[in-house]
Amino acid sequence: GxxxxxxxxxxxxxxxxxxxxxxxxxxxxxxxxNTTELDLGAMYDDPRGTYACxxxxxxxxxxxxxxxxxxxxxxxxPTISGIVVADVIATVLLMVAVYCxxxxxxxxxxxxxxxxxxxxxxxxxx
Numbered sequence: 001g002x003x004x005x006x007x008x009x010x011x012x013x014x015x016x017x018x019x020x021x022x023x024x025x026x027x028x029x030x031x032x033x034n035t036t037e038l039d040l041g042a043m044y045d046d047p048r049g050t051y052a053c054x055x056x057x058x059x060x061x062x063x064x065x066x067x068x069x070x071x072x073x074x075x076x077x078p079t080i081s082g083i084v085v086a087d088v089i090a091t092v093l094l095m096v097a098v099y100c101x102x103x104x105x106x107x108x109x110x111x112x113x114x115x116x117x118x119x120x121x122x123x124x125x126x
């Protein structure tokens with residue numbers, strides 16, 4: 001037999017019930033339209049409900065449930081690889097900065113005045 005076809009076109013949802021011109025559409029058992037192709041509106045508006053098309057004595061029922069994320073971002077492979085590469089570069093730069101900062105204290109030479117003070121204090125204890 002026939003069935004209801006769900007079609008997405010230009011970010012809108014359409015229901016198609018065969019090729020007959022005399023089709024009556026129902027949403028939740030309430031008559032809504034007399035057209036072959038029923039426009040449910042934008043898919044982002046979450047078109048939900050039980051839709052039925054009636055052609056003569058035949059009645060076809062379909063439950064529609066769309067759940068779209070309004071604030072979601074589509075992430076593809078180049079975006080993910082860019083994030084990973086940027087993270088690795090930032091980690092390496094941070095490691096180099098920590099190494100350079102911590103390496104400066106090791107290379108400092110002690111001054112002669114520091115040495116004289118230490119020797120002078122040791123002589124007092126001897």
